[in-house]
Amino acid sequence: VIEKHLMKLRARDEIGTEEEAAIRAAVAEVVDYAADYTFIHRGQELNHSTILLDGLACRYKDLSDGARQISELHIAGDFADLHSFTLKYLDHDMMTLTPCRAALFPHERLRDITERFPHLTRVYWFATNLDAAIHREWELSLGRRSALSRTAHLFCELHVRLAIVGLAGDAGYDLALTQIDIAECLGLTSVHVNRMLRELREMGLMEFSRGRVTLMNLEALRDVAEFDPTYLYLDPRRR
Amino acid sequence: VIEKHLMKLRARDEIGTEEEAAIRAAVAEVVDYAADYTFIHRGQELNHSTILLDGLACRYKDLSDGARQISELHIAGDFADLHSFTLKYLDHDMMTLTPCRAALFPHERLRDITERFPHLTRVYWFATNLDAAIHREWELSLGRRSALSRTAHLFCELHVRLAIVGLAGDAGYDLALTQIDIAECLGLTSVHVNRMLRELREMGLMEFSRGRVTLMNLEALRDVAEFDPTYLYLDPRRR
DNA sequence: CGTCGCTTTGACACCTCTCAAGGGGGGTGG
DNA sequence: CCACCCCCCTTGAGAGGTGTCAAAGCGACG
Numbered sequence: 001v002i003e004k005h006l007m008k009l010r011a012r013d014e015i016g017t018e019e020e021a022a023i024r025a026a027v028a029e030v031v032d033y034a035a036d037y038t039f040i041h042r043g044q045e046l047n048h049s050t051i052l053l054d055g056l057a058c059r060y061k062d063l064s065d066g067a068r069q070i071s072e073l074h075i076a077g078d079f080a081d082l083h084s085f086t087l088k089y090l091d092h093d094m095m096t097l098t099p100c101r102a103a104l105f106p107h108e109r110l111r112d113i114t115e116r117f118p119h120l121t122r123v124y125w126f127a128t129n130l131d132a133a134i135h136r137e138w139e140l141s142l143g144r145r146s147a148l149s150r151t152a153h154l155f156c157e158l159h160v161r162l163a164i165v166g167l168a169g170d171a172g173y174d175l176a177l178t179q180i181d182i183a184e185c186l187g188l189t190s191v192h193v194n195r196m197l198r199e200l201r202e203m204g205l206m207e208f209s210r211g212r213v214t215l216m217n218l219e220a221l222r223d224v225a226e227f228d229p230t231y232l233y234l235d236p237r238r239r
Numbered sequence: 240v241i242e243k244h245l246m247k248l249r250a251r252d253e254i255g256t257e258e259e260a261a262i263r264a265a266v267a268e269v270v271d272y273a274a275d276y277t278f279i280h281r282g283q284e285l286n287h288s289t290i291l292l293d294g295l296a297c298r299y300k301d302l303s304d305g306a307r308q309i310s311e312l313h314i315a316g317d318f319a320d321l322h323s324f325t326l327k328y329l330d331h332d333m334m335t336l337t338p339c340r341a342a343l344f345p346h347e348r349l350r351d352i353t354e355r356f357p358h359l360t361r362v363y364w365f366a367t368n369l370d371a372a373i374h375r376e377w378e379l380s381l382g383r384r385s386a387l388s389r390t391a392h393l394f395c396e397l398h399v400r401l402a403i404v405g406l407a408g409d410a411g412y413d414l415a416l417t418q419i420d421i422a423e424c425l426g427l428t429s430v431h432v433n434r435m436l437r438e439l440r441e442m443g444l445m446e447f448s449r450g451r452v453t454l455m456n457l458e459a460l461r462d463v464a465e466f467d468p469t470y471l472y473l474d475p476r477r478r
Numbered sequence: 479c480g481t482c483g484c485t486t487t488g489a490c491a492c493c494t495c496t497c498a499a500g501g502g503g504g505g506t507g508g
Numbered sequence: 509c510c511a512c513c514c515c516c517c518t519t520g521a522g523a524g525g526t527g528t529c530a531a532a533g534c535g536a537c538g
Contacts, residue, residue, distance in 0.1 A: 043469065061379045063465055069382040071375040086365035091372050091470035115357045122353065125364050126325035128371065133330050135374035136310040140300045142381035143308040143426025147494070178516065187382025192494055194518060210503090226302055230282065231330035386526070417484065431526055433486060449535090 001030060001103060004077030004165040005051050009123060011164045012130075012236050019120045026109040027051070033100045040094035046084040048104045052076055055100030056176060060184065061092045070185045072134055073097075073158070077165040083128045085110050098176045126233075133231045142187045145226070150186050151196040152225035155206060155213055160229050172206075172214040200224075240269060240342060243316030243404040244290050248362060250403045251369075251475050258359045265348040266290075272339045279333035285323040287343045291315055294339030295415060299423065300331045309424045311373055312336075312397070316404040322367050324349050337415045365472075372470045381426045384465070389425050390435040392464035394445060394452055399468050411445075411453040439463075 002024065009015050015023075028048065033039055033055075040046065042061075054076050062068040071092065074080045084090055085107050114121045137157070141150040158175060162168035179197070183190040201207045205221040207214040215221065241263065248254050254262075267287065272278055272294075279285065281300075293315050301307040310331065313319045323329055324346050353360045376396070380389040397414060401407035418436070422429040440446045444460040446453040454460065 059375065061375065063379070063383055067383040069379045071378045083368045083371060086361050086368050087372070087472060091472070092375060111357075114360060118350075118354045121360065122325050125367070128364070128368055129322040129325050132322060132367065132371035132374055133326070135371055135378060136298065136300065136331060139310045139374060139377055139381060140302070140308045142378060144302055144306040180516075189495060190517085191496080191519090195494095198518085233326060233330070418486095419484075428527055429485085430487090430528080434526090437486085 001053055002027065002051060004053070005079070005103075007165050008077040009127070012126065012233055013123050015120070015123070019117055019123075022113055022117060022120065026105050026113065027103045028106050028109070029104045031102055031104060033096045033102065035096055035099050038093050038095045039102075040081060040084075040090060042091060042093050043089050045089050046081070046107070048106045049082050049084055049110065050080045050094075051103040051105060052078050052080050053101040053103055056097040057094060057100055058097055058181075058185075059090075059092050059094055068184045069187060070181070071138070072131060073185060075158070075161055075165065076167065079105075079124070079127055082124060083131065085124075097181055130233055133233065137231045138185075147186070147188055147192055148196050148199060149225050150188075151182070151193065152200060152205065152221050153227055154182065154185055155208070156218075156222050156225050156227035156229075157232070159213070159215065159218070160232055160234075164234075170215065170218070172212060174211055175208070175213050176211040240292055241266065241290060243292070244318070244342075246404050247316040248366070251365065251472055252362050254359070254362070258356055258362075261352055261356060261359065265344050265352065266342045267345050267348070268343045270341055270343060272335045272341065274335055274338050277332050277334045278341075279320060279323075279329060281330060281332050282328050284328050285320070285346070287345045288321050288323055288349065289319045289333075290342040290344060291317050291319050292340040292342055295336040296333060296339055297336055297420075297424075298329075298331050298333055307423045308426060309420070310377065311370060312424060314397070314400055314404065315406065318344075318363070318366055321363060322370065336420055369472055372472065376470045377424075386425070386427055386431055387435050387438060388464050389427075390421070390432065391439060391444065391460050392466055393421065393424055394447070395457075395461050395464050395466035395468075396471070398452070398454065398457070399471055399473075403473075409454065409457070411451060413450055414447070414452050415450040 006015060006020065006023070030053070039050070052074050057074045057080055058070045059072045059074075060068050060070045080102070081090065081094055113124075134157070141153050145153060159168050159173060162173045167173060179193045180190045183193045186193065188196075197208050200221070203220070205217050205224065207216065245254060245259065245262070269292070278289070291313050296313045296319055297309045298311045298313075299307050299309045319341070320329065320333055352363075373396070380392050384392060398407050398412060401412045406412060418432045419429045422432045425432065436447050439460070442459070444456050444463065446455065
């Protein structure tokens, strides 16, 4: 069930067979969530972490006027809340955006892994640091990129991340998000996201329609976004 | 030399005497950097991490037109680039904003710690997750808070973080930043930061002048910022 | 005591938001 | 099977928040 998770880990480091066995053994339960279901509430005490097997989920925070900011999107294979292992409770909510299947990983077994597998511990530590790197890139987008560039950047990031787990090709990828969801990632309104998508389409770069992203000119799209995949750490110089 | 670092760790967890000794023993060297010195370049291979002993530093990324976004500020006691231990190279630059003193921590000794001290390993893993939590809060600021609220929020965060290491009191704190630096944290121009600071001053909330923050009405400032310190994880429910 | 960088202020431009209205598609119930 | 309905998408017009440009003031340092 966790093949995509292993694909993601192996894109950055080697995972031995004993380590793989330990990961597989740590899965306690597989659960299904409906779309738009908040499966972790801020402040809630947690004793397990969640690997996303299928579907799209996100971390988000909001303000008193209801404005919501998604701080990261999660795709199949992501350890969506691995950080809860050391944090014990989260500062944000986690929500599904589409129907999702997930594997639950008790913290107790993670702790076991940290005491028996130092290398695997570093691999998982790395995974949470990768989430932080994505946060930093989004801070750059939110703070300094124009709405058009920021929109292009999100689709470039998802293209790379989905390709790692076999869910994207050169032509494009499926992405069951609404323009409202995208607006909440980008710090824009859905009205403006709509205008930016139209502009990207009229520029001949990409199209997003009915849950499908069609890449018409990836290179030009990356230029608009100033997309540099360094922050996704696919160049494994480690160990 | 690392007293502030220990204060920061102990604000969130217990550190035993053996662990403290291991930390002290891991410091290889103490160095001084001038202000505005980029001490880590993106992509550069790293074999040590840096604890900030004194001064202010930051992580930043920039775009081709020169626009710069600071993704996190670091104060005395912070392990500024602990994440480089698992990442091996960084996706961003690190720069001093004031003259700084720093302790260098070879990755080799950190690896040693991860193999001998599972609890301390989790403490340091937690520390990198805390940085990610700060990134998420900044994403919320950059994406959804107004310029005024965002400005207020930064000063609330620094007040809490500096107080943990004994560098802030109820009256205020020293902060040797320029309005340009603040603008680069907030995704604004320095001109607009200046206007927001004037507004906060005229509202009787706080004043920032010549490297000194004076808190005139902290409660009201926090209201404007919608500041909730949960994301700084000062409520230790763990272990 | 001059210089250079930072701060402060004003006027104006522009990017993105707000508000509003109509269109479309898929699911659900009759 | 059809019709309705509810989201979501799309587009336009106008408002407003923040950026740009410019100039003067201030302060620290050599």
